[in-house]
Amino acid sequence: MKHAAFEKTIKAVTCSLLLLSMAAQTDLTMAFGFGSMDEDKVVTVYDGKNKKVVTTRANSFKKVLSDSDVTLNAYDKYWTSSDDVKNGAVVVVERAKPVTIVANGKARTVYTTQQTVQGVVNEAGFDWKKMMPIEDSMMKVTQGMQIHVVPYTARVVNRTESIPIHYNKWFDASLAPGQMEVVQEGTPGRREVEMEEYVSDGKVIKAEAGDVKVLTHGVPGIAKTGDAEGTMGYVKNMSASAYHPTDGDGFGITATGTRAGHGTVAVDPRVIPLGSTVYIPNYGEAVAADTGGAIIGDRIDLCMETFEECYNFGRQNVEVFVNY
Template sequence: MKPSTMNKAKKVLVCILTAAALGSQVDLAAASLDFLGGSHAKTVTVYDGDHKQVISTAASNFKNVLSDLHVSLKAYDTFWTSTKDVTDGAVIVVERAVPVSIIANGKKKVVYTTQQTVQGVVNDAGFDWKKMMPIEDGLMQVKEGMQIHVVPYTARKVFRKEAMPIHYNKWYDGSLGEDQEVVVQEGIPGEREVEIDEFISGGKVVKTVIAHAKVLSDGTPGIMKTGKAEGTMGWVANMHASAYHPSDGGGSGITATGTQAGHGTVAVDPSVIPLGTNVFIPNYGHAVAADTGGAIVGNRIDLCMESFEDCYNFGRQNIEVFVNY
């Protein structure tokens, strides 16, 4: 081979090797960028009903994540994600469609839905909510196999006054069973004025919704004993009671707590009922444990009366005392 030809061949070989080296560096750089970029493993959490799975994945889209976990979606199933792209910490929630029957105009149609509310199902089915409505509560949770009755309707507003339910203050009575409740004093219902939306179909009111309510009078709570401690205001004590007049004892009418004695003041043993505690006594009323007495020890109580005649008429008797916590 001529020297000139050999030199040309060497130059060509050097170019080839240089290009190969540069190509390798580019490949390594790309691999490095790929590792540092979006294709490295990410932790994704998948919720499918009550089932939860956590996966470490390099998948580039959420469908591949579900495929890797062998989570299959049926025709009407769907899913939503916490992020647009697969990122570390992303969440996938699978929603399984359930069959629901819609009955309208005498016809029944079964639809598969992932909607959570009755109104959502009706809207998805293409009904105009301004003209057609479900008889069932629109906010009712959808359940598999339920029936939803959709009817044409008109609406009107009605205003009226009505009695409100009586509220009962409850006291715990350990002598009662957990499911037992005994009304001690009836309450007085309050009154309110309500604005009601009535929905009419076929000449009948099929649904009513209170749009607005204004309380006119609060009423008076009733008093009830219960064998269930949860939600109670206090406890019921059976005590031996006597009566006293403000002028008894030293005659000053000043209680052990420095207040003026009178109706609504009761003397107690502070180790049983702490001073300052509010109490209720049937046929006497609300009172405050504000006084003590030498003979008032243990489950005993002394009720202050306005007159000596009241003291005499009361005498001594066993009573129930409703003690606030």
């Protein structure tokens, strides 16, 4: 019995020594980088305009950057697409830029990875409720720029101002791209604008528009342009004559069944489709609602209210603004 117990003890000791030997071998193997159980991972590193795609077994992003020969300076930062290094991960390096902040008559240089002026000011510890940059707060930060931070107070004022004239535009193929000619001036409207002004040392350094109340609506102007995009229609040069509603059969009924009058024009439907709305300078807006036996091609007949108007108009070359 003693012999059997002794043999069991010997086997147990031998097994323990074998396990210790295997563990030691594994530790040495891992220490020297051989036989690692980690899998290869593909990681993309962006450093400004430089992009590197690396295959790594690193378990930290710092090691990934080091293996990619990316050196971080004191104020540089980086962010990653995941907490752990995994296949498909992305690392973005942000390089700190030197920026000079001028405040209270003193200048100091800071290094920052912030992208906007306001971001730099906030990062520098200024209370945005009391201090603000003179520069546009959303301006992109550039290396070596100066940012001037001043104390301010805010106030709200109401201003009355003109509304810029809007021009309805028609495409004129005879004009060059970018060229525009005003055919009829419009009328500006009026509006009341609530402005929030930021004042420093008695001067308004910034102003932002708030609520807007339209007081009077303007009248759109009419213009021709050499750019087709954004136009309401096109311009055609046509030969125009005038007619009275009682001309023809004397009943004053148009080809589309409406009653003729000022604002009704006769056209060749192959040139201007019936039902189209048009504008003719010195005549006004009209509808292409009629036809005529002599109205062929680039001809148009304008309906007048009196025979005298027809006689005075005679025959003229006119520009016809045809809506799409």
